Amino acid sequence: MISSFTYARPKTLQEAVELLAKPGARAHAGGTDLLGCLRDEVFSAEKVVSLSGLSELKTIVPSPLGLHVGALTTLAQVASYKPISGMYRALAEGAAAAASPQLRNQGTLGGNLCQRPRCWYFRGEFSCLRKGGETCYAYDGENQYHSLFGPGPCFIVHPSDTASPLVALEAKFRIAGPAGTRTVDAEAFFVLPDAEVQKENVLKAGEILTEVFLPAQAGLLSTYRKVRSRGAWDFALAGAAVALVVAGGKVAKARVVLSGVAPVPWRAKKAEEALTGKALDPAVIRAAAEAATAGAQPMSGNAYKVDLLRGAVEEALRAIA
Amino acid sequence: MRSDLYFLAAIPPETPRPEGELPPWGEVRIVGKRLPRVDAFERVSGKAVYPRDFSLPNMLQAAILRSPHAHARVKSIDLEPAKRMPGVVAVLGPSSPGADMEWFARPKAKGGLLLDPHCRAEGDEVAAVAAETLPQALDALKAIQVEWEVLPFVIDPARALDEKAPKVWDEGNRVADPVIYERGDLAKGFAEADVVLEESYRTPCEIHVPMEVHGSVVAWDGPRLTVWDTTQGVYAVQGTVAQRLGLPLANVRVIGHYMGGGFGSKLEAGKYTVIAALLAKVAGRPVKLFLSREETFRVGGNRPANAIRVKAGVKKDGTITAIDWKSSGTPGAYPNNTNTAFQAADLWTCANVRTEEAGVYTNAGRARAFRAPGFPQANWALEQMMDALARAIGMDQVAFRLKNVPTVSQRRGNQPYTSTGLAGCLGEGAKAFGWGTKPKAPADPAIRKGIGMAGGIWGYGGGPPSTVIVKLFSDGSVNLNMGAADIGTGTKTVMAMVVSEELGVPVESIRIEHADTGTTQYATPSGGSKTVPSDSPAVRAAAADCKRQILKMAAAELKLPAAELKLLGKEVVSAADPSKKVAISAIPAFQRQQLVVGIGFREPNPDGKVINPFAAHFAEVEVNTRTGEVTVTRFLAAQDSGRVLNRMTFDNQVFGGVVFGIGFARTEERILDRQTGKMLNANWHDYKVPTALDVPADQATLVVDARDTANSTNTKGVGEPATIPTGSAIANAVFDAVGVRVTEGPITPQRLLELLARQKARG
């Protein structure tokens, strides 16, 4: 049950930042993840601060350097906005593959990137490490949906289907907070549990993700392949976002970023190396897919994800080739 | 307790009407048509009031405190802090009056209690609160202080009989002695076989996930209790509630007009109803008690997981020489049927059969009947085995099965089936599906296509008792009064069509009153796919009773023999000379009486015969060998359910059954934590029911009507038979596509990739 809280709907970013800097305050964008967490008592809120009054966070502004996407843009808008589905296809596909139509109409890009993990112990009545408890239940428990990569001591997978595409597309995240604004690379936004086990990203108290910037890159090709156990309304068992700059029939630059297999969007650097400088022929694709699994450390129940991951990377690359 | 084949249990027949059974309809006018539901508008517009939507003035809201542990004992419990919480009006604990009534009786020993200090599964009930609002009730639950003694638990049925396994019950974890059935000579059968195969199969524990969660609203009026329940059977709930509360049946009125799905989990009275009644008694006010979605997942019931080992022999010519079947299942912590053997011993011709089945207790939520209890599980094992046998002797799967279609029920002393459309389902189904033409291989060699099929039988065909009243008003409009629930299957619609067929009145002129023990007549709960074959003959008989009375009055008026007359809605016409007619409003005897009441009973089924619906399902799948994704691309369900009363609601049932089967085969599985025994996926997104994207757009039904004459509407059931062979057909298609047998369901990317990796390693 949701315990009681107060509610505020600030009109300015400044006001929102001030409200959110107070202990127990939580940002509310579309609420599709927040309300679930509150209802399931994953955490509580003393004050819910709605971001819905901040209209400047709802715009998509093209510039010669790239595309500025406001954090309150809904996933449905991200999926269908032409400049995104054209130039940044992986992001559009990631957004379209998330959740269900209803959730995509309500859920925002910022909320998708800041959503809490779906580990069923974390979401259930278990006081695990990520909730400030003593132990990781997944380690000895039911870990078929948990991570292959990462240092521990928590083995979540990052739930977002837009995060890996954004890391692949070298997006930059703009953050507003009590100390002013700052910009971080998408890759640097997400944190591993050995750094901070109770957080998934670098946001500090009072900080709001305001904008995602997609830099323009000539010759950029990208795609996102997600594998799930049912056709919709299901998080990734594993997925691969691939962004390539192809010039003269060869891969000039490659990013291969995995989803569903690590606590953060996981760059498969070995796969990127296997692609760079090569033509995308079937042998190269297979080698890159194999390389993407390098360093995977399966748990008791998720070894299948190694094969699955190889398959997802191969299919993503085949879709581009 | 149900017997080993509970659907065989003898039900005493009603006294037949002196006129005897009605002859089958000749040419039908309305029955069989595609007609939208009589309550479609109410249902889709939100006007239909489901029990979950129902409120009474002055009503309290209640909630239940449950064990967070898989196995634990309440060392102490303090209800006082809850009683002091705002809005709280009544609190019950294990020592409150009535809390120690037995619930979930066991065959030879004492069962559980209503509020039991010994909790044998997560979610077991220990206390309850009624308050002004639901949040107040939930806050009060948190204030109850419980000191738990956490006990060791067992959740793995394969380990439950180990000597060292924790005991769910003091006497041990066996539910009952194994049930054994034998015919012929197994050793001889295996000796005769050219090929003998042996395989172990496992099926997942599925949750019913009805749209409407379980619960009731209750109100006392002095010694009389009224219950608005989301139920499949108002009379079943009335019986249990009256018995548990020590009330005469007449003092318990159960109303269940609309209900949002049950699939077997709402066949019986829930603890929640009686807890609500006790709270309402203490409070002196009406009480509403509905489970949360999470509670429904944990305690609302499930399809028990089964482990089935099959050994079978076949001759090169396709003769099945022996079937050795060993099945076990777990009902969770309290008894319930987990049997599967019937189908193995009855579906295909085989002289030498042995089946053995057993159940073991585990510290998990209790199973309930679940859409064809035991049958999809049995079919998963049997029909994958038949597929493997046919392949082993190089025979086409349909031809192999056609060779083995029985005309008598071997499991029930070779009694003949009243009708069997099994051969028709197989043959006509294969033709309609295009069986035999291999699907075109996709360009990408990692994507494989395959086709598979399976046959099936359902164990029950309906029967007495059922009493129905039809009232004909002086203006020709009609009131149909029956006890049966419409659990979403279209019962009201098809029964109105039966009345319309018999009386010639349009369906729109028929008002339906149903599912109310206070005002409607006795019906068994809507389960077993037997509402149509049990109740539609009684509906027809009641309408016919009205007609007989009207025709008699008209005969006197027209001075013609009643046998010559026909009732056509508002007129009675001579069949011999249509110019001789009288409006019913002009029949003086009817006008004096103003109302004709017809009573109909369900006649007994024919002696010495058995009634069963049959099916054959055909699937085409696409398998991605890189990712383990399986897509069902095409599906055809051929069903022998006797006469189809409404092709639209029939198709709804079959499509629904297939969707259920896709969930069983592909996505659904309860997951318990091995460390705590707690259910991990007790929510909509972790427990994966199929979505629209998991169901093929190319889905067809085929009616194979074997012209059953066991009852006066020539009907058998469809709701359950339509989900029995689905999963097996898909598993067989997956084998056809990639050459691996997924013996343990569901066929997730995880399982398939593991099997494909093993296949690769073998080379």
Ligand SMILES: Cc1cc2nc3c(=O)[nH]c(=O)nc-3n(C[C@H](O)[C@H](O)[C@H](O)COP(=O)(O)OP(=O)(O)OC[C@H]3O[C@@H](n4cnc5c(N)ncnc54)[C@H](O)[C@@H]3O)c2cc1C
């Ligand atoms: C059943 C279900 C299935 C789903 N399946 C998928 C899936 O397959 N793939 C997938 O990617 N996602 C999936 N989701 C997640 C869904 O996409 C997210 O819930 C949604 O994108 C969150 O957006 P929101 O605006 O509603 O966020 P909210 O619920 O409002 O916020 C989510 C979290 O982020 C914080 N937050 C929100 N906006 C900001 C901001 N601008 N700055 C800082 N913090 C912020 C909030 O405080 C909160 O903690 C699923 C969700 C559900 C409920």
Ligand code: SF4
């Ligand atoms: S994986 Fe992380 S969130 Fe899940 S139980 Fe372990 S510590 Fe908790």
